[in-house]
Amino acid sequence: MAKIKPGKHISKKDMITLKAAALFKTKGYAATSMRALAESVGVEAPSLYNHIGGKSELLQAICFKVAHIFNTYFDTTEKTGGNSVTKLENIIRFHIRMMLENFDEVYVANHEWKQLKEPYLSHFLIQRRAYEKRFVALVETGIRTHELKAVNPQVAVLTILSAVRGLEFWQNKKKISHQILEDDMTNHLLKGILN
Amino acid sequence: MAKIKPGKHISKKDMITLKAAALFKTKGYAATSMRALAESVGVEAPSLYNHIGGKSELLQAICFKVAHIFNTYFDTTEKTGGNSVTKLENIIRFHIRMMLENFDEVYVANHEWKQLKEPYLSHFLIQRRAYEKRFVALVETGIRTHELKAVNPQVAVLTILSAVRGLEFWQNKKKISHQILEDDMTNHLLKGILN
DNA sequence: TATCAAAACTAACGATTATTAGTTTTTATA
DNA sequence: TATAAAAACTAATAATCGTTAGTTTTGATA
Known part of the structure; x- marks a missing residue:
């Protein structure tokens, strides 16, 4: 063979x-x-x-590769100037594009991380919680500067992250372009908390 | 024993x-x-x-029980009078409460349905697609009556369903009440598409 | 207390799992 | 073309899987 x-x-x-x-x-x-x-x-x-x-090594590679990509993008976004809403919009759009363009790996990282063995499972969870904290801090800044409504920042972040993660269920029967999808979802999620 | x-x-x-x-x-x-x-x-x-x-029968029971509950609630909501936004809000709130109060079963129905055997897998998918269609139709009505913005209804439904599904990641460290969670998320998702 | 069905048990089945050992084939280099 | 490493192969491992068969125990009723 x-x-x-x-x-x-x-x-x-x-x-x-x-x-x-x-x-x-x-x-x-x-x-x-x-x-x-x-x-x-x-x-x-x-x-x-x-x-x-081995098998478990494959899952580890996938999960931590995806985590690294999202962390890296957050890093670069935070370094740029600009207000909180702009940063938030950039990150939301990045999440959406990642879901659309790297479906398999992002999906696996989102769903199969539970099967990671220790100590990788713990490491992964720590990384994810840290990422969410950064996200929450960004929303909190937006609220403090009155760019965003005085919502509960954790709920807002959960709503945003969950919505983009749900793109796994996207079935493009009606041939909606990725651009419209990205724009509509970003607006929906941003306008819902904008001041 | x-x-x-x-x-x-x-x-x-x-x-x-x-x-x-x-x-x-x-x-x-x-x-x-x-x-x-x-x-x-x-x-x-x-x-x-x-x-x-057998094992597979357990999964079937869980998945179809959850599907039935959501379909039944949609039925009763549609029978009530009231505008589209009110119906939409009711259903969103019901989804959130189901996630919070019947976590295990709803989670399994959302994530493990792929492991269903035929013909149950096909039946489940047909049911789910039908449910999403009803949801899209409700949003379309809201757009036609100018209660909602002229967004893409499929994207809006995906955003809403994904966001509530993401409550599986909710960890109530800060002891936010279920009511605040429900209110904030519902407002976030509704205001994002309200006219 | 005797009876009988419901529901527990032990033992074992064939199938499948991830993985290892040992060997052969392929491929690149000299 | 000879050589050596890389990467394929076959065979087999122990472990675990869902499930069945057959037997014993339990618990309610008479």
Whole structure:
């Protein structure tokens, strides 16, 4: 049987991880067997172990990669000048685009993190709580400067994060463009708390 | 070992189903073993089969029970008089309360339905799509009567349903009351599309 | 107390799981 | 073309899975 063919700028390990993300999304982590993953890669199951450490390592790689991407974007946004609402809008739009463009991995990070083993599970939860805290702080600043209504900032952040996460259910039957989707949802979520 | 003790108004089957919902929520359906479920019930695994048909039957019961509850509430709301915004608000509030008060079962229905076997998987998806259509129709009516902005109704419904679904991530560290949570989120989601 | 069904138990089934060991094939380099 | 490493393979491991069979215990009724 043929070897795994790495693409131009993607290692075999990364290719396996991408295939794993697609399967984890569709079937769930626990319900995805290494044999099924191997088949989707085009190889026998034991051959995977020439490239990866194990099943759980795949989930870890996916979850922490996604977490890192969101944290990095938040970093750069906070460094820019501009008011809170602009920053908030940028981050909301980034979340929406990530959901639309990196569906598999973001979905897995959002849904299958529970299957992480310790100590990775704890690390992941700490990272996520820290991210939400930054988000809440941004809303609190917006409220203090009277850009935003005096809502409960935690509820607002929960509403926003949940709404964008729900893009996993988007089925584009009516061929609505990504741009309209992004604009409409961003406006809905921002206008709901704008002063 | 002791028998399963049914409570006053709950059969053993229902008790097992409730315990299953709690485990499916925490561990996921595929990662929950019948032995683990049996332990949480206080019984050996084979004893469960005196009361239930099998593991998959438990998931089916949970998913379709939740679907039925939401459909029933939508029915009664539609029968009431009143404008679209009032109906919409009622349904949003009902979703929020269901998430807060029937967490386990609603969570499982939202997340583990993928593990349903055919033909139940298809039935569930048909039901869910039908529910979303009713929701979209309600928003469309609100737009036609100029109660709501001329947003894309599908995007608005996705935003609303996703936001309430995200209450699964709610951790009440700061002891915010359910009422404030319900009010704030409802206002956030309604004001964002109100005319 | 005797009876009988309900519901628990133990033991075991075949299937599937992730993973390891050991071997062969492929591929790149010299 | 010879060599060595990379990566595939086959075979098999122990563990765990949902579930069934057969038996014993429990609990209510007579």
